[in-house]
Amino acid sequence: MSLRDFLEKLKSEGKLKEIKKPLSPVLEVSAIVGNEPSIFTNVNGSKVVMNILASRELLAEALGVRQEKIIEHLSSCPPEGEIKLVRDSPMKEVIEKPDLYKLPILTHFEGDGAPYITAGVVVSEYDGMMNASIHRLRVIGKDRLAARLVEFRHTYNLHKKASEKGEPLPIAIVIGIDPVTLFAISTRVPEGKEYNYAAAIKGEPLEVIELENGIKVPHAEIVLEGYIHPTELVDEGPFVDISGTYDLVRKQPVIYITKIMHKRDPIYHALLPAGSEHNILMGIPYEPLIFNEVKKVADARNVVMTPGGCYYFHAAVQIHKTNDDEPKKAIDATFAAHKSLKHVVIVDDDIDIFNPNDIEFAIATRVKGDEDIYIYPDVRGSTLDPRSENGIGTKVGIDATMDLSMRWKFERAKRPEIRGL
Numbered sequence: 001m002s003l004r005d006f007l008e009k010l011k012s013e014g015k016l017k018e019i020k021k022p023l024s025p026v027l028e029v030s031a032i033v034g035n036e037p038s039i040f041t042n043v044n045g046s047k048v049v050m051n052i053l054a055s056r057e058l059l060a061e062a063l064g065v066r067q068e069k070i071i072e073h074l075s076s077c078p079p080e081g082e083i084k085l086v087r088d089s090p091m092k093e094v095i096e097k098p099d100l101y102k103l104p105i106l107t108h109f110e111g112d113g114a115p116y117i118t119a120g121v122v123v124s125e126y127d128g129m130m131n132a133s134i135h136r137l138r139v140i141g142k143d144r145l146a147a148r149l150v151e152f153r154h155t156y157n158l159h160k161k162a163s164e165k166g167e168p169l170p171i172a173i174v175i176g177i178d179p180v181t182l183f184a185i186s187t188r189v190p191e192g193k194e195y196n197y198a199a200a201i202k203g204e205p206l207e208v209i210e211l212e213n214g215i216k217v218p219h220a221e222i223v224l225e226g227y228i229h230p231t232e233l234v235d236e237g238p239f240v241d242i243s244g245t246y247d248l249v250r251k252q253p254v255i256y257i258t259k260i261m262h263k264r265d266p267i268y269h270a271l272l273p274a275g276s277e278h279n280i281l282m283g284i285p286y287e288p289l290i291f292n293e294v295k296k297v298a299d300a301r302n303v304v305m306t307p308g309g310c311y312y313f314h315a316a317v318q319i320h321k322t323n324d325d326e327p328k329k330a331i332d333a334t335f336a337a338h339k340s341l342k343h344v345v346i347v348d349d350d351i352d353i354f355n356p357n358d359i360e361f362a363i364a365t366r367v368k369g370d371e372d373i374y375i376y377p378d379v380r381g382s383t384l385d386p387r388s389e390n391g392i393g394t395k396v397g398i399d400a401t402m403d404l405s406m407r408w409k410f411e412r413a414k415r416p417e418i419r420g421l
């Protein structure tokens, strides 16, 4: 199902809001966008779509599974699906010299100071190894972008390898790919396996086309072809990221765009930083990764990246405890699966982890602060945590499970069920 197929589906179900009012990409779209899937048909004359994956319900619809089965589906798909190389794609309908200012790239917040591509997948390849991941991309010229490459992630590693040899890293940026592939690419999988994982969770081969610079990309609305300069760095930021606060301005690599290709009348996909779709794409991919890691040490029942934790810094993990050692092991497994996580709470399987009040109930009644809270100072977390020193901070794991030897003290009493009253 392409992006357009998915939009048609949402439209036919009455779930796609259409905004025809002429709008500027500078602050106006971000001022009015809500939480529902929306297509803006006249942003400086172009189409912009937002919020296609703005909820678990929409993600379930794109994956073709029931909402409560998402984690089961995602955690049971090894990244081994088939990739199919095809010769042509409608994204080649129009081929142009680069002029990024012709695209409806949004400026989201007043302090941003520049437009940012937010749903652009950067595909790179070096020395036979490929990577595909989303990076925020600041427009700094009609053919230049500043890319935020977080240290030790795979695009960063490939760029480092190329730059050590003084070579540019060939890349392509795809915008407007199908929602399931976009979700797969947002998941941290073993190096080079993003397309295989996309095919696995789609349940069909992923078609890719090879560009002139050798990069293989899936069908998209818009493709920018180019390279990351081996040494040039510029200021990247300010930018509001997942926390809804301004991230630091840092020196980051420069991307040169050499060619732009797109469908006729392309649909540009944008994410509102810290908005619902950003949340879903940044957070939910970690749930199956945590689930599989915790399963190695305990009977994991469910994992939720919680809304109050920006879908990124907090996880609640539900286990069926059979031994009092398991929660601590589950805490360590959770932090191993999601390195950017800051706080995790482990709860029993009578706690509804989708309900923040239920989680708080577990903390209130099953935690003894000096015994059940594990503190890990000076460890690598997320550079997006405003309380960290460029990613180095403190993690906390909370064991909010019952003491197995005294279940009677912790179990909630059930109200009587008396028939005929």
Ligand SMILES: Cc1cc2nc3c(=O)[nH]c(=O)nc-3n(C[C@H](O)[C@H](O)[C@H](O)COP(=O)(O)O)c2cc1C
Pocket (backbone or CB within 6 Å): 118, 131, 132, 133, 134, 135, 136, 137, 148, 149, 150, 151, 152, 153, 154, 155, 185, 186, 187, 188, 189, 191, 271, 278, 281, 282
């Ligand atoms: C919406 C969104 C925006 C992201 N922005 C960035 C970014 O600016 N820089 C970055 O390094 N990672 C960013 N990420 C994270 C990576 O894309 C993601 O963790 C990816 O799976 C990294 O995997 P990799 O190490 O295989 O490249 C973003 C992810 C999402 C979903």
